Amino acid sequence: MIISLSASGGTPAEQVYDQLRGLITTGRLAADERLPPVRRLASDLGIAAGTVAKAYKQLENDGLVVSRTGAGTRVSRSANTVSQAVADAVRALAEVSRREGLSREDAERALRAMW
Template structure:
């Protein structure tokens, strides 16, 4: 796992760590069930406080990309589990759009417009 924190960036260190780990999960560099480094070990290697890495891990867990199991550490969640959260969100979006009278074409158009911005 390759993570670099740049103090010159506007993004706080925990966001940089979170975003880089998330990117590595999403592009497959961190495989399903891969174990992330211990919080203290990663913090030490990056020159950060343990709480900074802990916050990044907590946000990754809240987003469904990793799961923490106490002394068993933090592991990458399989894409099928992570994708399930996205599927639920998509279903809720579709239901809300349909209740407002949007058809499939309007729904897709809205998503494309928002994704491009």
């Protein structure tokens, strides 16, 4: 799983949440696919387990994942995904925005303005 943290991307919990949400909604994490255990992901990212647990809880509250004791956290069967065309357009927007030096917030503002 590819998750990375940056100093300017919000809190670590927000970044973990945003990136996992993106992987789920674009279908890169499929229904019933297991997420890494909280402690392992925290260790891999060099952050506290509570930070990852907070992101997982928010994903669960959004209905994107289901957590069960002993079975771990899995992508919900009812998680909505976007079409491939939308995922490709968003990926292109992100790439161009980074290349042009735009922050994520500025790219989001531009998208909202065009909406």
